[in-house]
Amino acid sequence: MLDRNEAVRSSLAQRYAQVRRFSETLCKPLAIEDYGLQVVVEASPPKWHLAHVSWFFETFLLRPFLSGYQVFHPRFEYLFNSYYEQTGTGFWPRPERGLLSRPTVAEVYDYRRHVDGAMERLIAQCPEADWPEVERRLLIGINHEQQHQELLLTDIKRHFAHNPLRPLYRTDLPVAEPASPAPLRWLEYEGGLIEVGAQGPGFYYDNEGPRHRVFVAPFRIADRLVTNGEYLAFIQDGGYQKVAFWLADGWAQVKREGWRAPLYWEERDGEWWVMTLGGMRPLDPAEPICHLSFYEADAYATWAGKRLPTEFEWEHVAASQPLAGHFVEDGWLHPRAAPPGDGIKQLFGDVWEWTGSAYRPYPGYRSAPGALGEYNGKFMCYQMVLRGGSCATARDHIRPTYRNFFYPHERWQFMGLRLAEDCA
Known part of the structure; x- marks a missing residue:
């Protein structure tokens, strides 16, 4: 033994x-x-x-x-x-x-x-x-x-x-049957003084701690992710042509890169298609929007009259939820539509969720000495936090306190968004 x-x-x-x-x-x-x-x-x-x-x-x-x-x-x-x-x-x-x-x-x-x-x-x-x-x-x-x-x-x-041939990474990836988008509902949270961050046994990265208290005002959060169909309405309303929706750096990026849709979207004879790891597919309006930059996520939220949740609001909601969702082990390698039912959905897996929080150290954070201390700490500038994992994330790699981070213009990861708003 x-x-x-x-x-x-x-x-x-x-x-x-x-x-x-x-x-x-x-x-x-x-x-x-x-x-x-x-x-x-x-x-x-x-x-x-x-x-x-x-x-x-x-x-x-x-x-x-x-x-x-x-x-x-x-x-x-x-x-x-x-x-x-x-x-x-x-x-x-x-x-x-x-x-x-x-x-x-x-x-x-x-x-x-x-x-x-x-x-x-x-x-x-x-x-x-x-x-x-x-x-x-x-x-x-x-x-x-x-x-x-x-x-x-x-x-x-x-x-x-x-590649103009649009090669397939795998020919055997499953394709979900088209479904009607689940109606979007709002869940209200009282807020108050809450604890966030990791502590105790089990693995977590240094940037997830120390655990500390923050104040969160009362807020509402959408019960599911924003869908392709909802984002398409933003495009059709001239979302990429109207400066009022965009942060200044985002608008400069749109003009510089000529953005008119999310990464991997293609318009063919008036219909939208999307590149996947299983090749080109018709756009499914019920699936979560993905491959968005922070600038696009923020512009959509502004257009919708809402905002992105802070990373602390997101963690406050996620901390009490089971770690369920579509991960790399499930073999879809593409986000799936929200399931029917009540309560919060899609917090984990499918797409990383942009938050409105800058990637900065928590109070009391110290990088580890030596080269390993460069793993996270030296990137705590000019980047934004994402939460929740994606359809390409391993299930045993994610947790409610996990802080991912990317520059606001980047969008080649499975990145999407969930809306939030302040309570009146």
Whole structure:
């Protein structure tokens, strides 16, 4: 019978192996030519993702904690570092990740096998004195790889949408039967002094804490996400032509980029179609709107006479709800229409929900020392918070306190919105 320490190590070893396998499962539908694509700066090649997450384990676990560890290749620490300045190695420029034909895809998979074998030894043989820090970093690494699994899917979609052939990532993805949108209802919350943020046992990122109290005024929140059909009404009312709905930076972005619809929408003979990981499909008016920037979400809310919820309002609502929704394990890889019934819906999964909150540190927050402290803290400027996960998020990766963050102009992730308003 395993003692508690052995059981913890065995459980983490199994989870590590499962997460590593899933990254490779996500890449099985790809052709060899797909692995090196990078059509825009923000979307990295699949080959880079597979190597970078291995670099993470090698850099933060194997090199400092596994005695006698030999790196797979001495230049990989430079090629596959993303943004960590304090490792001292520098990093290959992000816009040029797609310019590297070497290492080959086969070499990247060999790199993964090399790292996996060493990680198996580390988990089994790590001295007790080192284990608490190894366990902490291992959990970060596993969750880090899950983040890159979502990026793999969203980046592949971005790459494929650039191709006029509109290739399919997978031919077997299910398609929901068209349904009538659920009527939008409003749920009222009293507000008051509430507690937000993570604490206690279980994994969470440093940016989710410390737990603290905030005051929330009484508010109402929509029971479901905004749909394609509702957003289409905004477009048909000239939403992309009327400056009054837009923040100044958003309006400048609309003019600069020529936006007239969400990312991946195409108008064909007066009908709207949308690019999915299963190819082009007719726009379903009941599905949640997605691939919106913060600017578009905010403009829609202004047009509708509402606003985006704050991240604290969202968490206050989500904290008492079951973690239910459509996640990557469900295999749709596309948001689904809200189910019928009363109560709050779609808080988790389907699409990340833009909030009206800037991504800033909580009171008392301190970044961890060293390079790992760069994971979240140094990005707490000029970005906005999203909550709830998406159809490309792993179910065991999300929680009510999870704070995602992106720049307000970005929209290649599964990003949507829910409306809120102040109580009179």
